[in-house]
Amino acid sequence: MVPPLLEVKDLSCRRGGRTVFDRLSFGLGAGQLLALTGRNGSGKTSLLRVLAGLTPPESGTVAWQGVDVAQDPETWRGRLAWLGHLEGLKGDLTVAENLGVAERLRGGEAGDRLDGALVAFDLGGLAAREVRTLSAGQRRRTALARVVLSQAPLWLLDEPLNALDAPAQAAFRTALQTHLAAGGLAIAATHAELGIDGAQRLDLRGGGLRAEA
Amino acid sequence: MSGFTTLLARDLRLVLRRPGDVGVVLAFFVVATVLFPLGIGPETNLLARIAAGVLWCAALFAALLSLERLFAADYEDGTLDLLLLAPWPLELAALAKCLAHWIVTGLPLSLLAPFLGVAFGLDGESLLALGATLLVGTPTLSLIGGLAAALTLGAPKSGALLALLALPLCVPTLIFGAGAIETLAAGDGIVTHVAILAALALVALATTPWAIAAALRQAGE
Numbered sequence: 001m002v003p004p005l006l007e008v009k010d011l012s013c014r015r016g017g018r019t020v021f022d023r024l025s026f027g028l029g030a031g032q033l034l035a036l037t038g039r040n041g042s043g044k045t046s047l048l049r050v051l052a053g054l055t056p057p058e059s060g061t062v063a064w065q066g067v068d069v070a071q072d073p074e075t076w077r078g079r080l081a082w083l084g085h086l087e088g089l090k091g092d093l094t095v096a097e098n099l100g101v102a103e104r105l106r107g108g109e110a111g112d113r114l115d116g117a118l119v120a121f122d123l124g125g126l127a128a129r130e131v132r133t134l135s136a137g138q139r140r141r142t143a144l145a146r147v148v149l150s151q152a153p154l155w156l157l158d159e160p161l162n163a164l165d166a167p168a169q170a171a172f173r174t175a176l177q178t179h180l181a182a183g184g185l186a187i188a189a190t191h192a193e194l195g196i197d198g199a200q201r202l203d204l205r206g207g208g209l210r211a212e213a
Numbered sequence: 214m215s216g217f218t219t220l221l222a223r224d225l226r227l228v229l230r231r232p233g234d235v236g237v238v239l240a241f242f243v244v245a246t247v248l249f250p251l252g253i254g255p256e257t258n259l260l261a262r263i264a265a266g267v268l269w270c271a272a273l274f275a276a277l278l279s280l281e282r283l284f285a286a287d288y289e290d291g292t293l294d295l296l297l298l299a300p301w302p303l304e305l306a307a308l309a310k311c312l313a314h315w316i317v318t319g320l321p322l323s324l325l326a327p328f329l330g331v332a333f334g335l336d337g338e339s340l341l342a343l344g345a346t347l348l349v350g351t352p353t354l355s356l357i358g359g360l361a362a363a364l365t366l367g368a369p370k371s372g373a374l375l376a377l378l379a380l381p382l383c384v385p386t387l388i389f390g391a392g393a394i395e396t397l398a399a400g401d402g403i404v405t406h407v408a409i410l411a412a413l414a415l416v417a418l419a420t421t422p423w424a425i426a427a428a429l430r431q432a433g434e
Contacts, residue, residue, distance in 0.1 A: 054297055055434045078300030086291025092230040104219040105299045
């Protein structure tokens with residue numbers, strides 16, 4: 001049996017004196033998607049932030065290819081593409097500038113890939129527009145284009161379908177399927193159906209946990 | 214382009230897109246400084262004696278004005294998460310942000326101060342010394358202010374808290390910066406004062422990026 005690329009063991013998180021999740025364990029292999037579901041406040045975002053290393057866990061480990069990511073956090077961060085509740089875009093920069101800067105901050109260079117990412121989310125005509133002039137859906141699409149552009153093996157997505165219309169949702173599914181087909185992994189907190197066949201599901205319920213993978 | 218230069222260039226570009234933000238800081242510096250000669254009147258000796266202290270205090274307050282937004286904007290739009298997740302040291306990101314702040318506030322304040330010093334009746338040598346001490350001392354204000362901005366990130370009424378944290382830590386820089394002009398007036402050189410200001414800046418450079426990074430990680434949790 002091939003060991004999972006991402007292995008989470010006994011992960012616990014406490015915030016404000018409350019247990020958000022306790023002794024959570026799961027593994028994720030190449031090409032797999034994990035959908036995190038549960039009610040508001042059930043810990044989906046907290047789990048994503050703990051996995052990213054933004055929030056320290058109470059206990060437990062996150063391992064990539066068998067190595068604890070805490071041993072080399074910078075390398076771990078280089079493997080991640082992050083989409084949070086907030087888009088992480090600068091309103092006074094254009095769409096293209098935002099994507100270029102984000103990629104250079106990751107240590108890469110957007111180059112020719114920028115056009116591909118823009119086209120994937122129908123942003124070609126908006127590339128020179130300042131982000132503050134865009135609608136919520138257009139900003140979300142820009143943030144998703146940043147995720148695609150990163151070429152990171154693991155995508156951590158918090159409500160990726162937020163504010164997206166039907167064509168944009170379809171574009172996101174296509175991008176996600178392409179990423180998974182190329183051996184990438186994704187974990188998405190969502191209230192909506194992601195519409196990806198074979199997705200695993202982890203249902204976080206009010207401090208408790210039930211795996212339906 | 215490295216992450217450091219990318220972040221520095223991004224912050225400078227953002228300032229260029231909204232020049233009014235820096236304009237307000239510089240305008241505050243000018244207005245606050247010019248009020249003293251207007252209020253005191255043509256008492257040349259008195260004005261020359263208080264000039265360094267007034268200009269240094271005004272520069273400190275002007276720098277503080279813009280520090281509140283140093284990390285708050287990134288915190289509010291989610292780009293702080295991207296910095297926290299960048300695969301290079303957050304300490305360098307903190308340094309890039311403080312350097313950008315100094316370039317758009319400390320540097321223009323240092324260049325502007327000698328012109329304002331004329332209104333206080335300072336002689337040519339004192340004007341040059343004033344610019345030089347501000348040039349060496351204002352990086353410390355940006356670094357210490359950056360630390361206070363990071364520590365107060367997300368706190369209600371963070372502006373007042375930031376000032377309460379930063380002002381006491383800036384006192385040594387203020388004393389040696391303003392003291393240099395008085396020393397010059399007494400007929401001594403300012404080398405010792407400038408050397409101490411440079412030492413304070415180096416101590417701030419060696420310590421604050423780590424403290425800022427720790428505070429940002431805490432805020433990002």
